[in-house]
Structure formats: structure tokens, C-alpha cells
Amino acid sequence: MKIPFSVPLIDADVIAEMHDTLTNTRWLTSGPKVKALEDEIQKFIGNDNALCVNSWTSGAMLILRWFGVGPGDEVIVPAYTYSATALCAMNIGAKPVMVDVNEDFTINADKIKAAITPKTKAVIPVDLGGYPCDYDSIKKVINAPEIRRMFTPDNERQRMLGRILILSDAAHSFGATYNGIPAGKVSDATVFSFHSVKNITTGEGGGIVLNLPEPFDNIEQLNFLRIFSLNGQNKSAFEKNQIGNWRYDIIDQGLKINMPDLCATIGLAQIRKYRNELLPDRKRIYDFYVKALSQYEWAIIPPYKNGGTESSYHLFLLRIKDFTEEQRDEMIRIISKNEVGVNVHYMPMPMLSLFKSKGYVMSDYPVAHHLYKNEITLPVYNGLTEEQLDFVVNVIVEAYMTVAGS
Numbered sequence: 001m002k003i004p005f006s007v008p009l010i011d012a013d014v015i016a017e018m019h020d021t022l023t024n025t026r027w028l029t030s031g032p033k034v035k036a037l038e039d040e041i042q043k044f045i046g047n048d049n050a051l052c053v054n055s056w057t058s059g060a061m062l063i064l065r066w067f068g069v070g071p072g073d074e075v076i077v078p079a080y081t082y083s084a085t086a087l088c089a090m091n092i093g094a095k096p097v098m099v100d101v102n103e104d105f106t107i108n109a110d111k112i113k114a115a116i117t118p119k120t121k122a123v124i125p126v127d128l129g130g131y132p133c134d135y136d137s138i139k140k141v142i143n144a145p146e147i148r149r150m151f152t153p154d155n156e157r158q159r160m161l162g163r164i165l166i167l168s169d170a171a172h173s174f175g176a177t178y179n180g181i182p183a184g185k186v187s188d189a190t191v192f193s194f195h196s197v198k199n200i201t202t203g204e205g206g207g208i209v210l211n212l213p214e215p216f217d218n219i220e221q222l223n224f225l226r227i228f229s230l231n232g233q234n235k236s237a238f239e240k241n242q243i244g245n246w247r248y249d250i251i252d253q254g255l256k257i258n259m260p261d262l263c264a265t266i267g268l269a270q271i272r273k274y275r276n277e278l279l280p281d282r283k284r285i286y287d288f289y290v291k292a293l294s295q296y297e298w299a300i301i302p303p304y305k306n307g308g309t310e311s312s313y314h315l316f317l318l319r320i321k322d323f324t325e326e327q328r329d330e331m332i333r334i335i336s337k338n339e340v341g342v343n344v345h346y347m348p349m350p351m352l353s354l355f356k357s358k359g360y361v362m363s364d365y366p367v368a369h370h371l372y373k374n375e376i377t378l379p380v381y382n383g384l385t386e387e388q389l390d391f392v393v394n395v396i397v398e399a400y401m402t403v404a405g406s
């Protein structure tokens with residue numbers, strides 16, 4: 001039995017929606033399907049604003065630029081994440097400052113506190129695997145009087161906020177809740193990813209939602225971001241295509257990162273059944289793994305629920321107790337030989353060439369390395385059958401026994 005690590009959901013609903021786009025709306029770039037997807041995102045989260053863009057990475061760059069972050073500024077990120085979390089800051093000339101994580105894979109608030117300087121403009125907590133960060137602790141750090149005093153605003157938006165911006169990397173956590181609050185309403189700005197391997201996909205894509213405090217008007221800021229995501233052009237191609245509506249202006253130097261309708265079409269068909277079908281289906285898979293693997297004392301189950309905090313069940317980050325990196329790698333070799341697709345999320349960024357060359361050193365992030373060295377991510381996607389899940393678990397257990405016994 002061959003079980004890939006990830007398979008995008010392309011079912012009859014997706015195909016029907018794409019058929020509608022190609023035969024009825026017949027509009028390819030940002031238009032009615034993007035608008036419909038944004039409406040569904042808002043309905044899902046229960047907020048009043050959403051903007052679709054062409055990736056998480058570009059969306060995060062847009063927010064950082066909106067806040068006036070650039071050369072000379074610092075952005076705090078966890079060392080344990082996908083590199084885009086740091087690259088979005090580097091791409092706009094700012095410096096990512098990496099800090100270590102907690103045992104639950106999410107950024108450590110005390111380490112954030114220790115890393116803050118007068119140059120710190122933003123922190124990007126990552127809801128890793130879909131499990132929300134400890135936002136109460138993060139907010140406590142950011143709002144502490146001595147930290148606020150250190151904040152040195154150099155534009156109007158920074159003055160209005162009066163403190164470090166909290167930008168959530170929710171690439172994994174669409175559908176998660178933190179203390180009963182849906183992802184998207186927890187921090188100042190949240191960016192979701194709709195990349196092909198994520199819970200909802202548009203092929204490539206991202207979604208931005210704002211939850212800025214007073215005196216910001218979130219809808220007004222989002223309307224600006226929409227223009228800012230379209231070369232700073234105050235009318236979209238769809239609007240300009242309405243007869244007689246040709247005149248436009250360029251009001252700011254923006255990015256060109258709007259989502260096309262072609263992409264939105266796929267996500268639209270998925271998000272409509274996300275709450276009642278797709279998310280519960282992911283939970284079913286997660287529950288299966290938890291039940292099957294908890295009976296082994298060597299299996300460390302990833303965090304997924306704690307009171308009002310619940311994962312979006314994006315990644316099953318299994319860890320093998322007391323295994324070295326070499327033993328983990330050997331286990332993956334055996335699992336792969338049995339045609340089960342697994343992965344490692346993540347190699348901490350300081351292990352990667354680019355970041356090494358910039359002076360980041362792995363030994364500065366001991367918890368990140370401790371999590372990485374024995375981590376194996378299991379397949380979680382819609383439609384995996386009990387028979388397939390049984391097979392995955394059997395292959396994992398046999399691989400463990402082979403490596404542990406050798």
C-alpha cells in the first residue's frame with residue numbers, strides 16, 4: 001500500500017466550481033471568486049475583514065511594509081518554523097531575530113522578552129502544526145510598560161499602535177481556536193496560507209485578516225491593504241473592466257500580490273465544507289493516531305487540545321522518545337521503504353545554509369534542536385481511510401522496533 005505524505009483535495013465540488021469559473025464568470029484574475037472566498041473567510045472567523053493574496057510570504061511582507069518595517073528594524077521569529085517566517089522580514093530589508101521555542105513547538109514568550117531591543121517592530125508567533133501559541137504570555141510581554149517605553153515609533157501607524165506589532169503566522173492554523181477565540185481574532189494581524197499542502201488550498205495563496213485595536217478602523221486599513229496588494233492601484237482590473245470605469249490612480253508604492261479568481265475557485269469549494277466536513281475529517285485522522293500511538297511509551301504525541309485551545313489538525317508532529325537524529329533518520333528510511341510518505345517539520349532555520357551564512361548558530365536554540373532531532377510528521381489529509389491509517393501506524397511501530405532493537 002502506497003500512502004503519499006500529502007494529497008490536495010480536488011473533488012467533484014472543486015471541479016464543479018472550476019467549471020463555473022471557466023464557463024460562467026469567465027474571469028481569471030481577482031474578481032467575484034476572490035470576493036466570495038473572502039466572504040467565506042470572514043463568515044468562518046466571525047470578523048468583518050479579509051484580503052486574499054498570492055501567498056503567506058507575500059501577505060506577511062505586505063503587513064510588515066504597511067507597518068513601515070524595513071532596513072534597521074528587527075522582527076522576532078521562532079527558530080523552529082518554515083523559513084518564510086524569517087524570509088518575509090529579510091525580503092523587506094529587516095532583520096529576523098530568532099528565539100527558541102517551548103516543548104509544544106511554539107515560540108517562548110520569555111525568550112521574546114529577552115530578544116526585544118529599541119529596534120524591534122514586530123513579532124511573528126507561529127501556530128505550529130495548527131496548535132496556537134501562548135498568546136496571553138506573548139501579549140503580556142509586548143504590553144509590559146518597560147517594553148512599551150522601549151518601542152520607538154517612526155511613522156503614524158507605529159505611533160497609533162504604540163507598541164510591537166503581533167503578526168500571527170497562521171499558515172497552519174485556519175480553523176484553530178485559542179481560549180475559545182478563532183485564529184484570526186487573536187492578534188493584531190493574521191496571515192493564513194492556502195499553499196497546496198495546507199488545510200485549505202488555492203494552489204498558492206494566502207489570506208490576511210486584521211484585528212487591530214482602537215483607534216484603528218480595521219475595514220479602512222484592509223481597504224488600503226487591498227490597494228497596497230495591487231501595485232497601489234485604487235481600482236482592480238475587474239472594477240476597471242466595468243464600462244465607463246476606466247480612470248484610476250496609483251496612490252502608494254505597493255506590491256503586486258493579488259490572488260487570481262482561478263486560484264480562489266479551488267479554496268472556495270473547500271472552505272464551504274471546511275467546518276462541517278473537512279476539519280472534522282482531519283480530527284478523525286488525528287484521533288486515530290493519538291489512540292493507536294498513545295499505547296507506546298516511546299511515542300510523544302503532539303499538542304492538539306487544551307481547554308478552549310484546539311488545533312486545526314494540520315500536522316501530526318510525532319516524536320520518538322530518546323531517539324537521536326541518526327535513529328530518527330534510520331526510522332524514516334525504513335518507513336519510506338514501506339511506501340509511507342512522512343516528513344520532518346522542521347529543520348530549525350539555523351541549520352539551513354542561508355541562515356548559517358548570516359551567523360545564526362543552532363546551539364543557541366537547544367529546545368528547537370531537541371524537538372527536531374526525533375520528530376517525524378505523519379500524513380494527515382482528507383480522505384485517508386482507516387485501513388490506510390492502520391497501515392501507517394503498523395509501519396511506524398515496526399520501524400521503531402527495528403531501530404530500537406538494533
Ligand SMILES: *Cc1c(COP(=O)(O)O)cnc(C)c1O
Nearest residue numbers: 055056057082084171193195205
Ligand atoms: C507554508 C508556510 C509558510 C509559507 O506559506 P506560503 O503560502 O507558501 O508563502 C509560512 N509559514 C509556515 C509555518 C508555513 O508552513
